[in-house]
Amino acid sequence: MQKLNSHPSYIAPLSMLLSQPERVDDRELVIEAGKTEGLYLRDLWGYRELFYFLAWRDLLVRYKQTVIGLAWSLLRPLLTMLVFTVIFGKLAKLPSDGTPYPVLVFAAMVPWQFFANALTECSNSLITNANLVSKIYFPRMIVPASAVVVSFVDFVISAVMLGGLMTWYRLQPDWRIVTLPLFTLIAFAAAMGAGLWLAALTVKYRDFRYIVPFIVQFGLYVSPVGFTSSIVPSKWRLLYSMNPMVAVIDGFRWSLFGGKANLYWPGFLVSSGIVFLLLASSIWYFRRVERTFADVI
Amino acid sequence: MSDTAIRVDHLGKRYTLGHQQPGIGGYTTLRDVIADGMKSARRRLRSSRRNGSVAPGCEEFWALKDVSFSIRKGEVVGIVGRNGAGKSTLLKLLSRITEPTQGRIAIRGRVGSLLEVGTGFHPELTGRENIYLNGAILGMLHGEIKRQFDAIVAFAQVERFLDTPVKRYSSGMYVRLAFAVAAHLNPEILIVDEVLAVGDAAFQKRCLGKMQDVSRQQGRTVLFVSHNMAAVSGLCQRALWLQNGAVVQDAPTKQVVADYLTSDLSTDRERIWAEPDTAPGNEKVRIHRAYVRPESGDLLEPITLETPVIVGFEFWNLVPDARLSLSVLLYNQEGVTVLNTVPSRENVWLGRPFPVGRFRSEFRVPANLLNDGSYRVELLVVENLSVGIFRLEDILCFDVREAKERPGAWYGKWNGAVRPDLEWRTELVETGQVTVVNT
Numbered sequence: 001m002q003k004l005n006s007h008p009s010y011i012a013p014l015s016m017l018l019s020q021p022e023r024v025d026d027r028e029l030v031i032e033a034g035k036t037e038g039l040y041l042r043d044l045w046g047y048r049e050l051f052y053f054l055a056w057r058d059l060l061v062r063y064k065q066t067v068i069g070l071a072w073s074l075l076r077p078l079l080t081m082l083v084f085t086v087i088f089g090k091l092a093k094l095p096s097d098g099t100p101y102p103v104l105v106f107a108a109m110v111p112w113q114f115f116a117n118a119l120t121e122c123s124n125s126l127i128t129n130a131n132l133v134s135k136i137y138f139p140r141m142i143v144p145a146s147a148v149v150v151s152f153v154d155f156v157i158s159a160v161m162l163g164g165l166m167t168w169y170r171l172q173p174d175w176r177i178v179t180l181p182l183f184t185l186i187a188f189a190a191a192m193g194a195g196l197w198l199a200a201l202t203v204k205y206r207d208f209r210y211i212v213p214f215i216v217q218f219g220l221y222v223s224p225v226g227f228t229s230s231i232v233p234s235k236w237r238l239l240y241s242m243n244p245m246v247a248v249i250d251g252f253r254w255s256l257f258g259g260k261a262n263l264y265w266p267g268f269l270v271s272s273g274i275v276f277l278l279l280a281s282s283i284w285y286f287r288r289v290e291r292t293f294a295d296v297i
Numbered sequence: 298m299s300d301t302a303i304r305v306d307h308l309g310k311r312y313t314l315g316h317q318q319p320g321i322g323g324y325t326t327l328r329d330v331i332a333d334g335m336k337s338a339r340r341r342l343r344s345s346r347r348n349g350s351v352a353p354g355c356e357e358f359w360a361l362k363d364v365s366f367s368i369r370k371g372e373v374v375g376i377v378g379r380n381g382a383g384k385s386t387l388l389k390l391l392s393r394i395t396e397p398t399q400g401r402i403a404i405r406g407r408v409g410s411l412l413e414v415g416t417g418f419h420p421e422l423t424g425r426e427n428i429y430l431n432g433a434i435l436g437m438l439h440g441e442i443k444r445q446f447d448a449i450v451a452f453a454q455v456e457r458f459l460d461t462p463v464k465r466y467s468s469g470m471y472v473r474l475a476f477a478v479a480a481h482l483n484p485e486i487l488i489v490d491e492v493l494a495v496g497d498a499a500f501q502k503r504c505l506g507k508m509q510d511v512s513r514q515q516g517r518t519v520l521f522v523s524h525n526m527a528a529v530s531g532l533c534q535r536a537l538w539l540q541n542g543a544v545v546q547d548a549p550t551k552q553v554v555a556d557y558l559t560s561d562l563s564t565d566r567e568r569i570w571a572e573p574d575t576a577p578g579n580e581k582v583r584i585h586r587a588y589v590r591p592e593s594g595d596l597l598e599p600i601t602l603e604t605p606v607i608v609g610f611e612f613w614n615l616v617p618d619a620r621l622s623l624s625v626l627l628y629n630q631e632g633v634t635v636l637n638t639v640p641s642r643e644n645v646w647l648g649r650p651f652p653v654g655r656f657r658s659e660f661r662v663p664a665n666l667l668n669d670g671s672y673r674v675e676l677l678v679v680e681n682l683s684v685g686i687f688r689l690e691d692i693l694c695f696d697v698r699e700a701k702e703r704p705g706a707w708y709g710k711w712n713g714a715v716r717p718d719l720e721w722r723t724e725l726v727e728t729g730q731v732t733v734v735n736t
Contacts, residue, residue, distance in 0.1 A: 031393060131417070
């Protein structure tokens with residue numbers, strides 16, 4: 001008999017991470033009306049494997065029955081970059097602060113696509129997993145969180161492509177590049193914060209299914225993706241920074257272009273503050289309503 | 298009290314009904330909320346009157362109310378009750394899918410629930426991938442799944458199709474695989490809801506065997522929900538009987554099953570309209586009474602597969618010399634018309650003019666004809682053997698129950714709209730060596 005346990009390679013790295021002794025669970029679990037689960041973090045930790053597996057499943061099925069598969073996650077930002085470069089760079093002749101226009105756009109496309117994809121996937125995640133939510137218990141936050149992580153994979157792929165593009169244009173980043181993870185983290189928090197709000201709201205009000213694509217489309221033009229935020233008049237700059245993606249995109253350019261792009265610090269602080277508020281409030285709201293998801297979904 | 302696995306105190310679950318307008322869809326839209334909010338604000342402005350906390354237009358429904366019980370470790374407890382009695386709600390609360398409105402649950406040990414086998418299976422993923430995914434969904438750790446992998450595959454008998462996407466599986470294979478994963482979860486408390494309704498006989502036998510193993514040898518607690526009294530009797534020592542969200546009986550299975558089967562649960566086995574003025578009908582005919590009863594005449598006797606049943610109607614004929622006859626349709630719970638019967642062989646009144654007065658017309662449904670399940674009766678009053686003059690849908694409603702004993706070890710839902718006990722004959726046609734040429 002063949003050995004059935006020889007699982008494919010994509011599980012192997014996970015398995016090394018995960019294999020551990022079986023749980024012995026002899027605690028008493030008390031469920032009481034109107035009382036929130038006190039040990040939410042421990043619960044989240046206990047279900048971390050479900051989190052990995054949901055992300056893994058979504059990655060696996062993502063490009064099943066597509067011809068060019070993973071190339072889709074490269075093609076989309078590339079085409080958008082092309083269009084933006086032609087429209088904003090060539091036709092509108094907007095300033096690029098000394099950076100080649102394609103790189104300028106692509107450095108913004110990378111975090112923007114991540115945010116937009118994560119937001120879309122995240123807000124739909126509970127609905128697409130409705131059968132799980134209504135049949136099985138787990139901390140519901142796992143589902144939107146794993147949707148964000150899946151989008152992060154695309155982010156990594158397009159970040160690699162950005163590296164290639166910068167090499168092509170012989171653009172050398174300086175020390176500022178070490179701050180890139182910070183801006184990535186802010187993008188993550190922004191996506192998660194907005195995503196949790198929308199996911200929780202979509203469960204109850206399906207209107208948000210139509211609102212989200214609009215937010216994403218609208219956001220692409222109000223965020224400094226196709227242009228630099230330096231073209232915004234300085235008296236409006238602080239107000240413009242209310243958009244959380246402004247900090248992320250400006251930060252990306254600042255950390256990558258070796259001093260060619262300036263970071264507007266007051267705006268950055270406002271943006272980050274808003275992202276933090278968004279994330280904190282979304283977790284609060286999500287926790288408040290997640291126990292009723294199974295009844296309303 | 299360390300040997301208590303589950304302890305439930307005054308548990309209640311309320312749902313709010315009537316909040317959604319019919320026809321719009323199964324969920325609230327923002328518009329409704331805004332509209333409702335404005336309406337109630339306006340109402341609040343107009344009057345300061347307070348009448349309870351229930352918003353107008355919302356109907357409260359207690360799916361469970363004040364339920365208390367406790368289950369010891371290693372007990373196998375059946376939960377019986379009709380549809381809508383609150384069984385599923387109870388299981389959902391116990392498995393933490395939804396939160397209670399009132400009361401408290403204390404659970405000691407890991408809970409595994411089989412509320413619907415195959416939950417979380419992804420059609421695009423292969424059998425192997427789905428085993429890992431489903432294991433994780435059910436709360437197994439990766440190491441556990443790996444260790445149990447061979448056992449799961451062997452139990453489900455899908456060795457050859459491990460690397461085929463499950464969307465190409467037959468439904469039998471799909472269910473087998475799903476149950477196999479769940480059965481190897483090895484929780485301290487296993488919650489099972491009607492899984493036996495699927496799969497073939499051999500597989501069911503293995504499932505039941507597995508469940509018995511789980512409880513007897515490993516001392517696990519099992520909560521088993523089923524409509525199937527034979528399965529409940531075979532598996533459980535103790536049973537809870539739920540009715541309208543409350544526990545009406547908590548006793549040894551034998552007693553609960555006996556009481557449950559003899560209880561007159563269906564109230565629609567007889568309907569009487571005393572006055573012709575208020576009775577359903579028209580200017581030609583009015584219905585006085587409709588009934589379903591076992592032929593023995595004992596109204597408390599449950600109707601099982603083996604009970605001959607009498608269905609009868611009494612009606613007033615208001616027009617002299619009318620030529621009336623009845624036509625009766627029987628629908629099962631799937632909405633399938635099981636039969637339509639007319640008094641074509643009735644030779645006293647058929648075709649003769651009816652004087653004004655009250656008539657009774659009844660027919661007999663032989664034993665071993667109807668399958669188990671719920672039936673609805675529709676009555677049609679016919680004039681001159683061809684023209685329907687009055688129709689009454691759902692005039693009666695009755696249950697046919699499974700016989701107490703069923704041959705063999707199969708407990709699934711018996712297929713078919715009817716379940717006649719047909720005559721079978723098997724004979725030996727020829728003796729001798731049979732050779733099969735293997736290719």
